Amino acid sequence: MLSFLEVMERVTNGPMMTAKEYDMKVFIPAVKKAVKKYDIKFDPENPCPADDDLADRIYQAALDLYADCGSYCTDTQRNIRFTREEIEQAVYECPKVVYFGEGPDRVEWRGRMPDDNTLPNCHVGSGTETTENIALKMVEAYANISKAKTVSVPAVTNVGHQKSQAGSPIETLAGINMMRLGREGLRRAGRPGMPIIDHVSTCAAGISTIAASNPDFGARKSDGWIIAPHAEFKINYSSLNQVAYFTNWGANIGQEAGPILGGYAGGPEGTAITTLAYAFHGILIIRATYHLTYPIQMFPVCSTTPGMIYVISTSSQAFARNIGAPYYALGYASAGAATRQYFLESAAYLAAIQSSGIGVEDVHPNKAVGINQALPIDSEFSCSFAHGNIGITRKDANKIIKKLQKIYLPTIKDAPKGRGMLECYDMETMQPDDELLQVYDDAIKELKGLGLNFK
Amino acid sequence: MSQKELFQQLKNALMQGDSEALTELVKANIDSTDPLEMIQQGMMPGMAEIGDQFSNCEVFLPELLMAAEAWEEAMKIIKPKLLEMGQAMEKRGTIVIGTVQTDIHEIGKNILLNLFTTAGYEVHDLGCDVPAAKFLEEAQKFNADIIAASAIMSTTVTYQKDIIDLLESRNLRDKFLVMVGGGVVTQEWADKIGADGYGDLASDAVVVANELMAKKKGA
Numbered sequence: 001m002l003s004f005l006e007v008m009e010r011v012t013n014g015p016m017m018t019a020k021e022y023d024m025k026v027f028i029p030a031v032k033k034a035v036k037k038y039d040i041k042f043d044p045e046n047p048c049p050a051d052d053d054l055a056d057r058i059y060q061a062a063l064d065l066y067a068d069c070g071s072y073c074t075d076t077q078r079n080i081r082f083t084r085e086e087i088e089q090a091v092y093e094c095p096k097v098v099y100f101g102e103g104p105d106r107v108e109w110r111g112r113m114p115d116d117n118t119l120p121n122c123h124v125g126s127g128t129e130t131t132e133n134i135a136l137k138m139v140e141a142y143a144n145i146s147k148a149k150t151v152s153v154p155a156v157t158n159v160g161h162q163k164s165q166a167g168s169p170i171e172t173l174a175g176i177n178m179m180r181l182g183r184e185g186l187r188r189a190g191r192p193g194m195p196i197i198d199h200v201s202t203c204a205a206g207i208s209t210i211a212a213s214n215p216d217f218g219a220r221k222s223d224g225w226i227i228a229p230h231a232e233f234k235i236n237y238s239s240l241n242q243v244a245y246f247t248n249w250g251a252n253i254g255q256e257a258g259p260i261l262g263g264y265a266g267g268p269e270g271t272a273i274t275t276l277a278y279a280f281h282g283i284l285i286i287r288a289t290y291h292l293t294y295p296i297q298m299f300p301v302c303s304t305t306p307g308m309i310y311v312i313s314t315s316s317q318a319f320a321r322n323i324g325a326p327y328y329a330l331g332y333a334s335a336g337a338a339t340r341q342y343f344l345e346s347a348a349y350l351a352a353i354q355s356s357g358i359g360v361e362d363v364h365p366n367k368a369v370g371i372n373q374a375l376p377i378d379s380e381f382s383c384s385f386a387h388g389n390i391g392i393t394r395k396d397a398n399k400i401i402k403k404l405q406k407i408y409l410p411t412i413k414d415a416p417k418g419r420g421m422l423e424c425y426d427m428e429t430m431q432p433d434d435e436l437l438q439v440y441d442d443a444i445k446e447l448k449g450l451g452l453n454f455k
Numbered sequence: 456m457s458q459k460e461l462f463q464q465l466k467n468a469l470m471q472g473d474s475e476a477l478t479e480l481v482k483a484n485i486d487s488t489d490p491l492e493m494i495q496q497g498m499m500p501g502m503a504e505i506g507d508q509f510s511n512c513e514v515f516l517p518e519l520l521m522a523a524e525a526w527e528e529a530m531k532i533i534k535p536k537l538l539e540m541g542q543a544m545e546k547r548g549t550i551v552i553g554t555v556q557t558d559i560h561e562i563g564k565n566i567l568l569n570l571f572t573t574a575g576y577e578v579h580d581l582g583c584d585v586p587a588a589k590f591l592e593e594a595q596k597f598n599a600d601i602i603a604a605s606a607i608m609s610t611t612v613t614y615q616k617d618i619i620d621l622l623e624s625r626n627l628r629d630k631f632l633v634m635v636g637g638g639v640v641t642q643e644w645a646d647k648i649g650a651d652g653y654g655d656l657a658s659d660a661v662v663v664a665n666e667l668m669a670k671k672k673g674a
Binding site for chain 1: 510512515516517518520521524556557558559560561562566608609610611613614638639641656
């Protein structure tokens with residue numbers, strides 16, 4: 001695989017162009033070309049297709065796409081290009097197993113295959129905005145879910161009464177504070193070695209993330225450090241500085257990407273190819289050993305529509321069959337927390353990703369908008385789903401997803417807002433109220449009736 | 456070719472994002488057809504239709520951007536002719552738009568930029584990572600009616616407030632309408648910081664801008 005220094009050579013000396021030229025003249029034509037050449041067609045009747053050939057064509061299309069357009073550095077205004085051979089060599093050499101955490105909480109995470117009969121890694125938690133006063137309890141509640149193996153800690157965006165601003169010293173303080181709270185929450189749950197594998201979601205700036213990674217604050221190289229691009233395939237010095245730092249620290253680096261269905265990549269076909277091609281950006285530029293994806297639709301903003309389920313399902317299958325590294329996906333429900341629709345949308349998304357061969361994470365309610373909207377019961381639901389549906393096939397998942405979509409699609413644009421953490425949990429005992437428990441029990445009963453299992 | 460056929464062809468070329476075909480049509484007919492009519496009868500209906508198709512998820516951002524690019528290329532030929540003839544396009548208003556300081560997410564802003572253009576606004580794109588002072592400087596330079604500021608992250612939305620604070624500190628708050636939007640922005644936040652307008656979706660933002668401009672013109 002090309003070294004990071006060789007990558008930086010291309011970041012510094014690649015062809016110069018504006019970001020708009022990259023989008024319009026390089027990226028968009030390359031996506032259209034790849035969709036056409038490999039005859040990728042979205043079929044709304046099969047949101048989770050059991051089609052290995054389609055998955056492999058998406059992989060080939062993604063290779064073509066990334067070889068045609070590479071990535072773009074907004075600081076140097078350079079196009080970072082790789083040959084098809086360099087990309088394939090990087091895929092061949094990238095780690096297929098990653099170790100996170102310490103002691104009894106250490107996790108070995110391997111890639112899976114579509115229709116796999118193994119338990120996916122259960123990742124829990126949320127990097128969504130959470131107030132400081134409840135963040136610690138949230139992490140403790142996540143870690144108390146014994147089926148959960150890795151965790152995201154909340155984004156705490158205030159320090160005292162001061163609101164964090166991206167790039168400001170308050171953000172650095174907030175990032176440090178978040179790592180402290182995160183590790184302390186895990187200790188309180190008796191799982192001090194449990195790996196925190198999201199990026200420091202409190203921090204937008206690279207400098208704040210690097211500051212928060214000091215082990216004195218509870219951070220470890222055996223945690224996972226996610227570095228984000230921005231749409232599509234763009235990176236800047238702030239992110240590249242994180243790569244330089246985390247690779248030299250010897251830490252696990254994750255790449256994350258959230259391509260937008262309806263954005264530069266176009267429809268479901270182009271978005272599926274782009275979602276997968278981010279793996280190449282991740283392996284070569286971010287030096288990622290694990291991958292998180294969260295493609296999302298532009299209108300309505302969520303990831304549970306037929307087009308989005310197709311994107312996540314087919315790109316995950318293509319990844320699992322052809323790359324095989326640790327991979328997981330985060331979904332966004334249109335419905336708010338503590339609603340029947342939230343659990344139905346979540347089940348559809350989880351069925352798609354588990355059967356397609358990747359790891360699971362709880363689906364974020366209410367499009368991840370708002371403060372204190374994620375609930376620990378969301379995480380319990382996803383873990384219980386993963387354990388109850390080991391071996392779920394794409395064919396079975398497809399049938400169930402279609403039934404679920406018939407129920408929730410009519411209200412997806414105007415989904416119920418639900419209730420946030422402070423409205424439906426006793427913050428002393430961290431127990432959900434009776435109303436939420438009833439909604440949860442009813443949803444489980446309904447989903448069991450559709451052929452899903454929960455353990 | 457009849458004028459009706461010409462307008463239809465202009466519309467089609469624009470909707471297909473075919474810059475070459477559109478500019479050829481414009482060049483070939485600019486001396487024999489009123490350029491303002493070419494815009495109003497051919498190109499603008501095309502932009503409006505593709506804007507609607509985009510809002511209904513019938514086409515996606517690449518098609519919208521390609522149509523906008525074709526529009527820009529055609530306008531490079533039409534604008535000098537309009538000036539020569541002493542004509543001007545009627546515009547709904549002038550908007551400066553950008554993503555706030557430290558925020559590098561541009562898609563939402565780019566969509567809105569194109570929808571505003573489609574809706575008949577003169578739009579000036581300030582790009583991303585735009586400090587409050589730059590919003591103000593450009594708004595003054597273009598005599599803008601609206602400052603539109605996008606922020607996608609919970610840690611960057613506060614820079615939207617900085618724009619309003621800056622306007623207030625310079626006693627310029629009444630001179631510009633301020634619209635805010637972006638992934639994590641809510642009506643509640645817009646109200647809290649005293650923004651004039653907010654749209655949940657890009658298409659909502661155009662409606663809000665139209666309402667704000669109608670009020671401004673009525674005032």
